[in-house]
Amino acid sequence: MTHSYALGVLHGDGIGPEIVPAAVAAADAAARAAGLAPIEWRELPLGLAAIGTHGSAVPESTLDALETVDAWLLGPHDSAAYPEPHRSLLNPSGTIRKRFDLFANIRPAKSFEGGRAVVPGTDLVIVRENTQGFYADRSTYAGTGEFMPTPDTAIAMGIITRSAVERIARAAFELARTRGKRVTIVHKANVLKLTTGLFKSVCLEVAAAYPDVAVDDFHIDAMTVHLVRRAHEFDVIVTENMFGDILSDLAGELAGSLGIAPSINASDTKAMAQAAHGSAPDIAGRDVANPIAIMLSAAMLLRWLAAGHDDPRALDAGDRLEAGVEAAVRDGVATADMGGTASTSAFTAAVVAAVGRA
Structure with a gap:
């Protein structure tokens, strides 16, 4: 039926x-x-x-x-x-x-035969945490994560919680099991040590439950270079909200055009x-x-x-x-x-x- x-x-x-x-x-x-x-x-x-x-x-x-x-x-x-x-x-x-x-924004980037891919053979998926991070409209229960204590000072909060990272990491590893069994964690833990450092460490903790999936990680700035040079070598990329938004637009263009870049936003x-x-x-x-x-x-x-x-x-x-x-x-x-x-x-x-x- x-x-x-x-x-x-x-x-x-x-x-x-x-x-x-x-x-x-x-x-x-x-x-x-x-x-x-x-x-x-x-x-x-x-x-x-x-x-x-x-x-x-x-x-x-x-x-x-x-x-x-x-x-x-x-x-x-x-x-x-x-x-x-x-x-x-x-x-x-x-x-x-x-x-x-x-909470899960799943954004594939796949080149087409007959298309105009910058990096032919691109076939990856960016798994973007969709509820927190450094986007002001998603960081708080009420209001936004941006505020101005004076007319000349603007402040933005970035929120990362263990529970949110755990569920997006599980989504990424489950997806990888249906594909090439590789997950790349993208962060900026060398500078944003507490926030994206927590994102990285929790993803690695979740990875322990998926011994059949290979794992590596890159800083966000290095990752942009790796995508331009060798997007075809990546499988599933998991990252926080803003980084995922930026990387998925780049990956879409590398695959041929932002006009071919799909996504779904999903909960359970x-x-x-x-x-x-x-x-x-x-x-x-x-x-x-x-x-x-x-x-x-x-x-x-x-x-x-x-x-x-x-x-x-x-x-x-x-x-x-x-x-x-x-x-x-x-x-x-x-x-x-x-x-x-x-x-x-x-x-x-x-x-x-x-x-x-x-």
Whole structure:
């Protein structure tokens, strides 16, 4: 028996209303090809449009609805363009991550045959702790970790706790067991000795329970150099919040384009698929945006559902969706950021067709 899934859809801002429907179409095609029961997509308001209709970028009704679905697909948001006071509030994705304690941000970087990888053969995953670290919007229960005691002094707190590191480290080592059985810990323990020092030491403690997984570690500055020179040699990288954000953008470009960089944000019970890139308002509405990142995020979401429900058809659907994207690129269909001329809609049609052939 296959499960029937209800998934939320939040288009977001900028290119979101173009690329999110593209991912839905590709996921539906993959579900049909895998024999998965039709997905029930529930569209929910979020972003600038929701401010106009609901008075909030993340309406309470949207958050309540997310409680009732199995997982959801989130488009990019452009919170910097929101009118005040919405611009100064926690942004939509941060609000959702906090509400559902989505502590693991899983960000793969994989090059494509026929793509334009800076480092061909890149196939790694960055496992980013998503709730603490040096990001002010995630470091406190209420308010933020930034404050100004005087107009000329600004202070930011970085929070690292043993419990948060333990659970993200376990997620990284469990993932590594399904891949190349290698984990790299990234930190800055030579300078941030107490905070990222704790991150490093707790990760190494967790590593003891995974003797089959090889472990090494690098300082964040050295790691940027290693990625540029030999990204293809890394498997799973685990790090704190800000370092993970920076490294995953770099890794996405090394693999071919930030437009192909997917991610999911997950807890033990909920998951949110979200492309690693932003809303690209300069190209919004022109049918030129690259939908690969959000498509691959949807594929990750299907695999997450498969693992949680022991559902081989959902796993098959996720694999088919990724294979369809790879086939389209291999066949020379690509958007402008990857050196091609295909529109968003043309690339989507190519993926849907490739999924059907598979």
